[in-house]
Amino acid sequence: MRVLCIGDVFAEQGVNALLNILPSLKKKERVDLCIVNGENSSNENGIDRYSADRIFAAGADLITGGNHTLKLEEIYSTLDENPFMIRPANLKTDIGKGYALLDMGKYSVAVINLIGRIFLEKIEAENPFDTVDSYLERAKADNAKYIIVDFHAEATSEKRAMGFYLDGKVSAVFGTHTHVQTNDACVLPLGSGYITDLGMTGVKDSVLGVKKEIIVNRLKNKDMSKFYPATGDCIVSGAVFELDEKTGLCSSAKEIRIEL
Numbered sequence: 306m307r308v309l310c311i312g313d314v315f316a317e318q319g320v321n322a323l324l325n326i327l328p329s330l331k332k333k334e335r336v337d338l339c340i341v342n343g344e345n346s347s348n349e350n351g352i353d354r355y356s357a358d359r360i361f362a363a364g365a366d367l368i369t370g371g372n373h374t375l376k377l378e379e380i381y382s383t384l385d386e387n388p389f390m391i392r393p394a395n396l397k398t399d400i401g402k403g404y405a406l407l408d409m410g411k412y413s414v415a416v417i418n419l420i421g422r423i424f425l426e427k428i429e430a431e432n433p434f435d436t437v438d439s440y441l442e443r444a445k446a447d448n449a450k451y452i453i454v455d456f457h458a459e460a461t462s463e464k465r466a467m468g469f470y471l472d473g474k475v476s477a478v479f480g481t482h483t484h485v486q487t488n489d490a491c492v493l494p495l496g497s498g499y500i501t502d503l504g505m506t507g508v509k510d511s512v513l514g515v516k517k518e519i520i521v522n523r524l525k526n527k528d529m530s531k532f533y534p535a536t537g538d539c540i541v542s543g544a545v546f547e548l549d550e551k552t553g554l555c556s557s558a559k560e561i562r563i564e565l
């Protein structure tokens with residue numbers, strides 16, 4: 306099975322880029338399952354029903370989340386009701402859920418979303434290592450052939466540690482949140498696919514999707530002006546994992562980075 310995972314889609318520009326590229330990319334990469342991190346897909350940051358609908362229309366099978374998922378209240382009922390939209394499982398909240406089970410006919414795929422705790426201190430979250438243990442049990446009880454984890458975290462160390470912690474126990478672990486792709490897609494020693502961060506889907510000449518001048522001004526002059534999404538040419542970032550039907554593990558992993 307081939308899984309395409311797409312990194313943080315940022316604002317309308319990112320969603321438009323996804324709508325543009327995903328149908329042909331899925332064909333080219335012979336994708337069976339497409340997972341998209343959509344936590345920043347609304348122009349108001351967070352995710353709203355409009356951006357979520359458009360990500361699904363582009364061809365996503367499942368939308369994962371992060372620290373911004375709960376920003377906009379209008380998405381709460383969707384998070385509760387739509388089995389294909391999840392948020393980090395270890396977030397201390399009653400809204401939505403952090404686990405999805407996708408029925409692919411011949412087999413099923415469990416997807417677990419987690420959030421890190423390093424440099425994300427404002428977010429109230431349980432220990433992601435403990436949380437993932439309980440969800441691995443659940444995936445086992447659900448008889449999932451493949452298990453995929455989106456670890457939404459800031460620190461590369463925390464993400465690599467999670468990768469090795471889950472090596473051999475899951476099909477693949479990918480990091481999201483930093484909006485900058487790492488070039489370390491690989492198969493870990495015990496067979497799990499891994500990348501520290503998928504990167505961003507949004508405007509290329511930006512700071513994490515935001516208009517670059519606003520961020521420079523904030524960092525240089527402490528100007529706290531509102532953030533606006535950048536405009537211009539986009540990149541679509543992610544990774545493809547090839548999963549082995551016999552073992553449920555990963556046989557190859559590679560980065561995807563397309564400049565539009």
Ligand SMILES: [Fe+2]
Pocket residue numbers: 313344345371482483484
């Ligand atoms: Fe993000």
Ligand SMILES: [Fe+2]
Pocket residue numbers: 344371372373457481482483
């Ligand atoms: Fe994030």
